[in-house]
Amino acid sequence: MSKDSVTIIDNLSGRQIELPLKRGTHGPAAIDIGRFYRELGYFTYDPGFLSTASCQSKLTFIDGDKGILLYGGYPIEQLAEKSSFLEVAYLMLYGKLPAPEQLNNFKKIITHHSMLNESLKSFFRGFYHDAHPMAIMVGVVGSLSAFYHDSTDINNPQHREIAAHRMIAKMTSIAAASYKHSIGEPQVYPDNSLSYTGNLLNMMFSVPCEEYHVDPVAEKALDLIFILHIDHEQNASTSTVRLAGSSGANPFACIASGIAALWGPAHGGANEAVLNMLKEIGDIKNIPSYIARAKDKQDPFRLMGFGHRVYKNYDPRARIIRKMCHEVLEKLGADNDPLFELALRLEEIALNDDYFIERKLYPNVDFYSGLIYKALGIPSNMFTVMFAIARTVGWVAQWMEMIAEKDQRIGRPRQLYVGPAQRDYVPIDQR
Ligand code: SDX
Numbered sequence: 223m224s225k226d227s228v229t230i231i232d233n234l235s236g237r238q239i240e241l242p243l244k245r246g247t248h249g250p251a252a253i254d255i256g257r258f259y260r261e262l263g264y265f266t267y268d269p270g271f272l273s274t275a276s277c278q279s280k281l282t283f284i285d286g287d288k289g290i291l292l293y294g295g296y297p298i299e300q301l302a303e304k305s306s307f308l309e310v311a312y313l314m315l316y317g318k319l320p321a322p323e324q325l326n327n328f329k330k331i332i333t334h335h336s337m338l339n340e341s342l343k344s345f346f347r348g349f350y351h352d353a354h355p356m357a358i359m360v361g362v363v364g365s366l367s368a369f370y371h372d373s374t375d376i377n378n379p380q381h382r383e384i385a386a387h388r389m390i391a392k393m394t395s396i397a398a399a400s401y402k403h404s405i406g407e408p409q410v411y412p413d414n415s416l417s418y419t420g421n422l423l424n425m426m427f428s429v430p431c432e433e434y435h436v437d438p439v440a441e442k443a444l445d446l447i448f449i450l451h452i453d454h455e456q457n458a459s460t461s462t463v464r465l466a467g468s469s470g471a472n473p474f475a476c477i478a479s480g481i482a483a484l485w486g487p488a489h490g491g492a493n494e495a496v497l498n499m500l501k502e503i504g505d506i507k508n509i510p511s512y513i514a515r516a517k518d519k520q521d522p523f524r525l526m527g528f529g530h531r532v533y534k535n536y537d538p539r540a541r542i543i544r545k546m547c548h549e550v551l552e553k554l555g556a557d558n559d560p561l562f563e564l565a566l567r568l569e570e571i572a573l574n575d576d577y578f579i580e581r582k583l584y585p586n587v588d589f590y591s592g593l594i595y596k597a598l599g600i601p602s603n604m605f606t607v608m609f610a611i612a613r614t615v616g617w618v619a620q621w622m623e624m625i626a627e628k629d630q631r632i633g634r635p636r637q638l639y640v641g642p643a644q645r646d647y648v649p650i651d652q653r
Contacts, residue, residue: 228253232262248283248292265636272531276461276633281314281619282453289535293453294318302542307448307612308332308418311390314453314619315383329418335391336412336421338399339369346403355400355607356485362396363389364478374472376625385473386618393611394418398425401604419444422611427599439553440598444608446546447591450539451609453616455532459483459490463617464624468633473621480617481610487526490613492588493605496527497596500561500568509568517577525572527589534582543590556597565593 224240231238239261243251252275255266268274283292291298294313301310305319312320312328320328345365349358367374370388375381399409402425410425420436423444428434454460462483466476484490503512516525530537551557569585572578592605600608624630 226251230258230262232264237262244278246278247295249285259636265638267638270531271456271461276456277464277624277627279455279620279623280317281623282455282616284455284532286530286532286534289533289538289541291454291538298450298538299542302446302449305449307445307452307615310449310452311615314615315386315622331387332391332418333412333414333421335388336395336414338392338395342369342396342399343409346399346409349403351404351406353404355397355404355604356481356491356610358400358403359396359607359610360478360481360485362400363393363481364475366392366474367472370474374474376467376470376473379626382473382622382625386622389473389477389614389618393614394422395425397604397607397611398422400607401426401601404603417441417445419448423598437554439550443546443550443594443598447543447594447608448612450542450587451591451612453613453619456620457489458486459613460617460620463621465633467621467624468630470632473618476621477614477617480613484610484613485606490588490606490609492526492586493592493595493609494602496565496588497561497592497602497605499526500564503564503568506564506567509564509571512568513571513575513577516572517575525568525578525583527585528572528578529581529583530586533584533586536584537586539587540585540589543587543594544585547590547593550594551597554597559593559597561596562593565590 224242226243226245227240228243229238229240239257241257242254244254245251259265266274281294283295284290293301293310294317296305296313296319305313308329309320309325311332312325342362342365345362346358349361366388370385374385395412402409407429410428412421413424414421416424416436420441423436423440424434456464459480463476463480466479467473471479487495499512503509512523513525515521515523516528547562548557551559551562556562569589573584577583588609591609592602595605595608596602
């Protein structure tokens, strides 16, 4: 019996099998259950995948108990302090930090892929004026495969790389165009002289009738927030991208499926939901009643921006954003935002409440990010769009990693059937 295995005994039949353990660089080992059904005749059952690894990956590591997040082995705190969004994007795509020339070249490539095909303009006009920008993003990103036939051969590494570059670059232009459509203003073309986030701010907030100057505080704040949102192991939207990609779907369709999954309030939609929740709470005196609602099993209300499937400690990204909130709001002259005070007080009360302590519910990345977006003048219906722009790096990196796996196969989970036993059809005149 090997030390690197577990033995499963079926008490019903007395059969036993030895299953190998797969060990990673960090984190718990995984039991390889590939033979489980074939040899024991049972499925494993883990809805929500609380204990199930769907793949192996070199990209990101989270230790939820210790509140650790590594991108390519580098702690998020160091990358947040010393790196930039496009440098971390390079790390995620190529597995190493770029040399100066490599970074400059990567920036040039991304910059020169940011324009959209002119015929896409009419696509935006087809949406109703009050369409949610995330609805527009899902539609427009999914349509990109109609424009880029030259980079949808997923078995061609060059095609995969071009598609990845195009996605990272064009998400800013599509996001800005979605925003402009929702406020009835003309789309703004990318400006290749600007940084990634400077270009996004310019495309969102400049108007033809006057000069627009990118605020360096906003540019840097957005770059930092984007680093924090780049990737996060096999979260719901990333798992959706991988599952879509496992069927051989083109990369643009896969990213569109990730955008759709991210939109849910339990996932990336939480940042918008947090701001709506803070506005609904309105005043510090109302906090106790909302905390009570969050604890009441009969009430569907949950404290948005709190809790996490993996983090059972403070989300390290939330810690960084919380600190940044003070600095950015002060620099932008928004530090008297009553919602920020309300968020700090709500956090303090929740973190001292037994219900949250027992369940290890801490603020997550979405709890504070919306307050910074609001201070940057970004409307709440664009908060999840911001998340999607940054997470596109993680989605494309995870998609490229999956496609390049030597034994990559279609993802097709099994189920526990609890429906009616087999029965015969009853003609309608006998029912
Ligand atoms: C993101 O996966 C990722 O990595 C996601 C993400 C990423 O970068 O990709 O980190 C981004 O999506 C962050 C999460 C944003 N969502 C929210 O802030 C929405 C509010 N949070 C909850 O919906 C919830 O905490 C989840 C969805 C985040 C996690 O859900 P789980 O792991 O399924 O937790 P659970 O529902 O099993 O909760 C365990 C207990 C339950 O109580 P009991 O049944 O044990 O009595 O904690 C309670 C839950 O009712 N609980 C909450 C709560 N979150 C969990 N109670 C009140 N308020 C909450 N927010």
